[in-house]
Amino acid sequence: MMHFPLRLLRSAVLVTACGLLLVAVAGVLGEDRVAVAFGGVLLGLLYGAGPAVEGRPVPGRVWLALVTAGWVVLAVAAPAFVWLAFPLLFAYLHVLPLWGAMFGVAVLTSAAIAAAAWHAGGLTVPLVVGPAVAAVVVTLLALACRALTAEADRPPGRG
Template sequence: MMDIPLRLLGWAVHLAAFGLLAIAVVAVLREDQVAVAAAGVLLGAGYAAGPSAEGRPVAGRVWLGALTALWLALAVASGAFVWPVFPLLFAYPRVLPLWQAMFGVGVVTPVATLVAVWHAGEVTMPLVAGPGMAAAVVTLLALACRALREEAVRGPG
């Protein structure tokens, strides 16, 4: 019974990821940054490969590390690529043990904030508060999904 809401949430996260990536790719194409746009498409392809790494700890870590590194390079290249970090943060608790996931989210979130502020050229409350609040919501959702998945595996108690 828990399977349907979890699948719907998973699809919603994937839709958000590809939507944010598409917006970023179009934005950099408008600025004639074709190489950055191509790397954005590569990030989307890498993100799509994620389910094949789930359940395989080493592959999952390599996938998440590569995705995070590519996201960071793109975020530095263009402010439009800062925002796809949120679906990426959702992957941390899915792939890593809890303490590693929280550490990763705790490192990546302020990096996203700093890069966004750097691109904006000024510190504003939305740029400072937004990524932190979004990371908290994304993390809580991912942890709730993890708990529901574990409960479904255990079965009725």
């Protein structure tokens, strides 16, 4: 059974991902980039399939690799898709063991910074600080949820 704080966090992440995806898809549709918008819809469907593979190590990792690959393609295609990296960070922290998640968060954050800088025509302080701070906050939230879940799962009298 999933604990309430964890369910609440996952719901917030899903709503954030959907909102960012809608903004990105609407933006590229406004530019008449239908193929990129279609790719965004496909990425959303794939991202939404995450709970179906939850708790299964190999399918979860395959899902994460596919979502990441789709994100990379879309982040290169249009700047609005770059910001979908942040809900994806939670997926890394949920699906992978801690050491793999930390590595994945660092790589994904670096890729988001690089893609944003590429679209902007150069690297700026906000393009580095924003994603870096977001990655730290996401990581701390995910680790706090892990700790809360472990505490709640601990049998009474053990502390």
